Amino acid sequence: MRLPEVISQKLFNKSAVGGEEVKISFAVLFELSTITVAAFTTKEDKVNILSYCAAIFSGSIPDSIETLDSLFTGIAEDLPGTEKIEETIFGLSQEYVEGDGIKPEVKNQLKNLVEELSLKPTGFVVISEALAYFLSAKSGMQESAIFVGVYPDEIQVSLMKIGNIVEEKTVAHTDNICMDVKSALADFKQEVLPAKIILYDGTMDLSSTKDEFLNFAWDKESNFLHFPKIEALPAQTTLQAVVGAYTQKSLIEMDGDIKKIKPEDVGFLSKTESTENQIETMEPKQVERDEPKTRFLPRPKFSVPSFSFKPKLGIVGGFMIVLVLLVVGAIMAQLFYSSGAELKIIVDTKLFEQDLDFTLDPEAEEVDVEERIVPGKTVSVTLEGEASADTEGTKLIGxxxxxxxxxxxxxxxxxxxxxxxxxxxxxxxxxxxxxxxxxxxxxxxxxxxxxxxxxxxxxxxxxxxxxxxxxxxxxxxxxxxxxxxxxxxxxxxxxxxxxxxSREVSVVGKEDIANLRKQITDSLQKKAKGDIESNKEDKVTVVEDTIESEIISEKLSEKVGEQAKSVSMSAEVKFTAVGFNPEDIALLLKQESETDFPEGYQSIRGFSRQTILDKKVNKNGSVDFKVSFATTLIPDVDKDEIAKLVAGNKVSELEKELRSQKLVSGFEVSFSKFLPFITPIHLPKQDKLTIVISTR
The missing domain is CATH 2.40.30 (Elongation Factor Tu (Ef-tu); domain 3)
Incomplete structure (x- = not known):
């Protein structure tokens, strides 16, 4: 299929702005599990992304021609354009490249793809390198970071040092993405890793993945000097980075070949230029993935067969007419009157993070939000333990x-x-x-x-x-x-x-006894904390720095000064500590943070992370805290309002109606059907329509 001919048939000859002719170029991104096609224009070295579509990539370039055909056609159907289609730039994963060129077998596959789709290749850029230069140009400095490309089946981990990619590794994507990345980092040669991890995925929101990374002990599990900063790039960043590798002045005519474009030379800005002014962000018409089909669906097309009837058909003919009418009636009934349906509203989550100072006061009786005081509680528990050790005391006998x-x-x-x-x-x-x-x-x-x-x-x-x-x-x-x-x-x-x-022998020393007391106390302290916190009636979380111990009684196998190679002790220890009710902390955090939530969002999962940044135990028994906390927010979608809005309407009109709901990202519809091969074209009435809110 020759794409430009088809696209030229689909597109208008003049742009919608003043009738000015616009030259459209294309970017094709082959990522590990995703193919993305984008249309963009350039004017005075300014790149404007018009639209893009994405689909699942099987990993085979020859098998992707039909998919690319659909993606190009999808853009053409929606995009006002021009009679002339300009160059195509390719964004490739590192695995397709060796040295400064494309691997020979991949190059041949791309040439066949270019001929089949009648594309005009300008050049290619390695996606991870484009990201590195793009972010360095945007920040005005040559950064060092770990790039983590998140795809359905694989994870691509890249090490950027001073703006350059120095190492890359691809690993399988399992249920534990943090351990996947850890295994990849273990193969890197760098003794100390940069304390910054940047997550990216060309088409998906990575808020939940960022939560997982924030809750993983990176500073203990890998070669980080301290806990790294975790960032998740917006969904279109990889596309912006690759399209940013395009300027009219820097590209060379290639005669059908594909040449590498160095990001630092082509389309990327110097430290003194503004990246924001060079690349405009876009509101994509549609991002599609094969699995799951969570997207705005196209208008379904239906055709109804016509029938002609002749008189005097007899009993058999009459029966057939009745049967046909019943079948047609059933089909029409299901088409227009569904017995029930579930409309799943897809929304994107946001991660909300904030720091808070408060005081835990054992004398307070209730939460004081204004003064940021949480009531503390003095609790105690008595435990028994024992320990033994070799004696370290000596003396002479003779x-x-x-x-x-x-x-x-x-x-x-x-x-x-x-x-x-x-x-x-x-x-x-x-x-x-x-x-x-x-x-x-x-x-x-x-x-x-x-x-x-x-x-x-x-x-x-x-x-x-x-x-x-x-x-x-x-x-x-x-x-x-x-x-x-x-x-x-x-x-x-x-x-x-x-x-x-005379001769020297081992005896029980005073230090031996002191060490046994400490050993018993230390071994019991963790259990004491657990016993206190497991008491459902008290609902107390213990502040470890406030735990104090007192030995009530002890029994020794040998006394101090007696000759022995080892000594054992059993003791009864009383632990006292100051604790708090986590529900009081949650109440304070809720009251303090709700006013700072983005408009239209709410927290329904509680606080996914509460990290104590600093604490100080005061002489009066109170404790001053500085806490960092995070919670996942979802849009506050009114299900009743949506039900009223769409009940009884055509399924084909759902896209238009739901786009008026700013916080809705997509939808899925499932019907209760008595004819499995017929899909209704209307949603049922409100009493038979179930609205479900789902996140992705």
Whole structure:
């Protein structure tokens, strides 16, 4: 099929604005699971997207010719245009490209497609590269980020560093998209990843996907320095990026070949230019996907057969006439009078995020929205636990040395030494007398005209005060009394001392006991929090920083100082904490945020994320909080109003009627049919019409 001929038949020769001739160009995007065709015009380097259509892509370019035929024709049916169709630019996924060119087998397939559809190819751009340059140009800086292309069956993950795509990987799209992306990031060579994730899908809203990414622990699961910023691009951004790679001045005539366009050279702005002024956003006529068929449907066409009857047909003929009339009547009845129908209204959700400061006050009795005070509650629970550990205390055990000594009295009077009197050896080892000892005084002996002083002396036994081998002194060692001068009293070892031994053993230390107490308390604290929060009557969420513990009783297997290689403890611990009722927080958040909701939206799913950014426990027991919270909003659609609007009307007019409802994105109709092969053309009356609100 030669597309320009068909399109020329469909389009007007002059534009709707002043009769001026307009040149229309096309963009064809081959993404992983989606084909998109867009029509756009350029004037003075300004690109204006007129309309686009999209469909599911099977992955086979040859098999996509018929789909592209339908997409081109769909645009032509709706678009005021011109007699001349201009160039076509291609947007391709990275998997179709190697180096600066298209893979040979893909290039041949594209050439066949171009000939079959009579297109005039201008060039191509890699979609992820176009996005990178587009966003960098828009922000005025060369950004670094993780691009995540979200498609029905696959996920494309690209790493952008300073405005350039340096790594890409495609993985299967499972039920857990965050784990899919994590597995792709694990194969990247970068040790530290940029703390920004950008989600994109050419045709779908990604609000719910963004919620999943916000609730995933990226800073713990992947190589991010901190939790990354999560952004979801609007549905048309990929299309804008590819179409932005087009300017009349920069493109070259290609003689049917397809050449790569560098985004930084073609159609993208410098840091000093305004991206907003170069690309106009559009309100698309229709975005279609094969599965599910959630879209505005075209007007159905019906044809009713005509019958001619001849008189005098007899009984059989009369019966046949009646039968035909019954069948025709049944068909007409179902066509015009459905017995019941369900109209599913499709709406898009929005993610609403906000920060809030409030105080948790145990003395407050109710929520004070104006002062942002939430009542706190002091709760307690007593638990039993036990723990054991190897001992880390040590001490020396053994025997003291002992031996015999001779005590000398050098004084003029006798001396009695009590039991336990201390002697000190040269090595500072102390000994004590084993018994009380009395020593005669010193005397003087005169012989041959000379005097000789004779000391009083006596022998006794002593024992070292401390254990250990150092007390085994040798015979002849002189000792002195600890409390007397050696000029009056002294002692000498009469023999080699013996029996002094020592060795180091493990014992229970004070630190061992302290560690066991902490171990039991720490192990029970999490359970205490859970026990408090599981009490349905209290409905309390505990603030962890307020938890205090007190050991009421404890029992040890060994006492402090006793020899043991291990020690165990059982203890009863009382935990006290300040908590709050989550319903009070929800009430405060609701009251504070409802006034900030976009007009026409409401929250029906509660708060999907509540993150404590900061908290401070005050001396009076109150706690100051800073909380970041998020909720999913849906349009506040009046089902009764819609039922009144469409009841009894033609199905073909639903598109026009529902487009007047600004927040409605699409619809689906299902009928209760007694003839399965006939679809009614009218909706039933209001009492038989069920309106269902659904999100996507």
């Amino acid at each position: 025997d003291p040395a002992s031996g015999k000594v001779t005590l000398y009295n050098k004084a003029s009077g006798s001396k009695t030494f009590a039991k336990g009197e201390r002697l000190v050896a040269p090595n500072k080892i102390r000994y004590s007398l084993d018994e009380e000892v009395k020593i005669a005084s010193a005397s003087v002996k005169i012989e041959a005209g000379s005097e000789t002083k004779i000391y009083g002396k006596t022998q006794t036994s002593v024992t070292a005060v401390d254990i250990g081998p150092d007390g085994n002194i040798s015979s002849g060692t002189d000792l002195v009394f600890e409390d007397f001068v050696s000029s009056d009293y002294s002692a000498t070892a009469d023999e080699d001392f013996s029996g002094g031994t």
